[in-house]
Amino acid sequence: MSFRIDETDRKILCELQRDAAQSLDDISRNVGSSKTPVWNRIRKMKEAGIIGRQTVFLDAEALGFEACFFVLIRTSEHEVEWQRKFLAALRARPEVQEAHRLAGDIDYILKVRVKNARAYDEFYQALISEVKIHNVTALLSMEEIKSTLDLPL
Numbered sequence: 001m002s003f004r005i006d007e008t009d010r011k012i013l014c015e016l017q018r019d020a021a022q023s024l025d026d027i028s029r030n031v032g033s034s035k036t037p038v039w040n041r042i043r044k045m046k047e048a049g050i051i052g053r054q055t056v057f058l059d060a061e062a063l064g065f066e067a068c069f070f071v072l073i074r075t076s077e078h079e080v081e082w083q084r085k086f087l088a089a090l091r092a093r094p095e096v097q098e099a100h101r102l103a104g105d106i107d108y109i110l111k112v113r114v115k116n117a118r119a120y121d122e123f124y125q126a127l128i129s130e131v132k133i134h135n136v137t138a139l140l141s142m143e144e145i146k147s148t149l150d151l152p153l
Contacts, residue, residue: 003048008033010153012041013050017150020054064115067140071110071124074135082131089130095123112138 005013011031015022028038045051060068075082090099090110098111114120120138127133 003045003050005045005050009041009045012038013045013151014153016042016051017153021056060113065113067114067116067120068144069110069112069114069120070139070141071112072106072137072139073108073110073133074105075107075132076134077132086131089127093123093127095119 008031012027015027015030024035024039027042028035031038042051060066075086077083086108087099090096095112095114096110097113098109100109101107102109112120112123114123117140124136124138128136
């Protein structure tokens with residue numbers, strides 16, 4: 001990364017992670033700077049790709065998405081075409097909140113948020129109808145203990 005972050009940038013980033021909807025006045029006051037320099041720093045960090053899209057966190061349970069599954073996938077397929085189909089299938093499924101390719105015995109792990117076990121089964125049946133998977137293990141999260149996207153700046 002060619003962009004150098006100083007202590008003021010870190011403070012700005014911490015404020016944005018805490019609440020990106022707060023006003024520029026509030027951010028400036030909380031980092032001890034005036035609005036124009038803070039705005040310029042934010043703009044530069046956006047241009048450098050340090051700050052990505054800004055969004056809103058929704059409460060999944062309040063919206064009826066009460067089940068969170070972690071899905072461990074092993075595959076015997078490692079060809080480029082299989083991977084292309086698999087990744088396209090994952091990207092097309094809004095239930096998949098996260099997908100990671102892993103080192104070790106498990107090839108992929110997915111975080112899947114659905115309304116209930118029946119909805120998970122529908123997701124699972126659709127996925128295996130689109131792409132061949134050797135082994136799938138689904139783990140139901142009983143309780144979310146910690147969830148954050150904040151980086152330890």
